Amino acid sequence: xxxxxxxxxxxxxxxxxxxxxxxxxxxxxxxxxxxxxxxxxxxxxxxxxxxxxxxxxxxxxxxxxxxxxxxxxxxxxxxxxxxxxxxxxxxxxxxxxxxxxxxxxxxxxxxxxxxxxxxxxxxxxxxxxxxxxxxxxxxxxxxxxxxxxxxxxxxxxxxxxxxxxxxxxxxxxxxxxxxxxxxxxxxxxxxxxxxxxxxxxxxxxxxxxxxxxxxxxxxxxxxxxxxxx
Amino acid sequence: xxxxxxxxxxxxxxxxxxxxxxxxxxxxxxxxxxxxxxxxxxxxxxxxxxxxxxxxxxxxxxxxxxxxxxxxxxxxxxxxxxxxxx
Numbered sequence: 001x002x003x004x005x006x007x008x009x010x011x012x013x014x015x016x017x018x019x020x021x022x023x024x025x026x027x028x029x030x031x032x033x034x035x036x037x038x039x040x041x042x043x044x045x046x047x048x049x050x051x052x053x054x055x056x057x058x059x060x061x062x063x064x065x066x067x068x069x070x071x072x073x074x075x076x077x078x079x080x081x082x083x084x085x086x087x088x089x090x091x092x093x094x095x096x097x098x099x100x101x102x103x104x105x106x107x108x109x110x111x112x113x114x115x116x117x118x119x120x121x122x123x124x125x126x127x128x129x130x131x132x133x134x135x136x137x138x139x140x141x142x143x144x145x146x147x148x149x150x151x152x153x154x155x156x157x158x159x160x161x162x163x164x165x166x167x168x169x170x171x172x173x174x175x176x177x178x179x180x181x182x183x184x185x186x187x188x189x190x191x192x193x194x195x196x197x198x199x200x201x202x203x204x205x206x207x208x209x210x211x212x213x214x215x216x217x218x219x220x221x222x223x224x225x226x227x228x229x
Numbered sequence: 230x231x232x233x234x235x236x237x238x239x240x241x242x243x244x245x246x247x248x249x250x251x252x253x254x255x256x257x258x259x260x261x262x263x264x265x266x267x268x269x270x271x272x273x274x275x276x277x278x279x280x281x282x283x284x285x286x287x288x289x290x291x292x293x294x295x296x297x298x299x300x301x302x303x304x305x306x307x308x309x310x311x312x313x314x315x
Contacts, residue, residue, distance in 0.1 A: 039288035079287055097273045117304055118269050
């Protein structure tokens, strides 16, 4: 695999993203390292080819947003909205992720080794998210499809207004959101957890996870609820 | 605080009194305090080394600081008091 290195201290981000979209993506199968990201926003957004991108430091907002096929690794922390709207591929954060990690992601796998802040997986539409640490409050809010695996603890209002996404939590849950409920684990759940843990490279025992899914009480309008949920 | 509350007490009361989104950075003659509301909509990030504590809305603004690569970098949790004393 051909390996290229670009330095954001020397090359403008717009040029780097253009290069990733037009030159590297055309050839496919390439590996590129981005030096000195220094918290810049929108690094490696909108990729659409199976290339490897290594971001060597902390990145800013929307890192690897809208990703398709690419394998993006961030050797540091990321700002809000990492891998938002991802369609496929893989995004791996070695540090922590700020708010709204994996927001609206349709497919692919997002791995966060550290903690994820509030609203992780908000409006998730089919991607898988594995978090090595804790997730903040309101995570998986209105998540429609996909799976979220939390190896640490979850904050307040986990899975508020969930649709068909499923959340697995190894640690404690501060509180569940409206319409989210703990459910019994099935053999299929243990297989799913095993698969996600193995993809993310975390050594935990699937038996230690709890399942949270929608009670489906909000699927239909209930006039008698008097807006009390 | 004008009525005699300590910085920490005043901020704790602020959590009960204030409604809405905020990140507050407050300084007195010998203390620096940072708090965020329960929803943590307003961004904040902290870099701490033996030499300094730096606070900004995003890492971009801290990236030029000396030795920031070895700093302890974290996002302050919502509704938690972060207080540094001189």
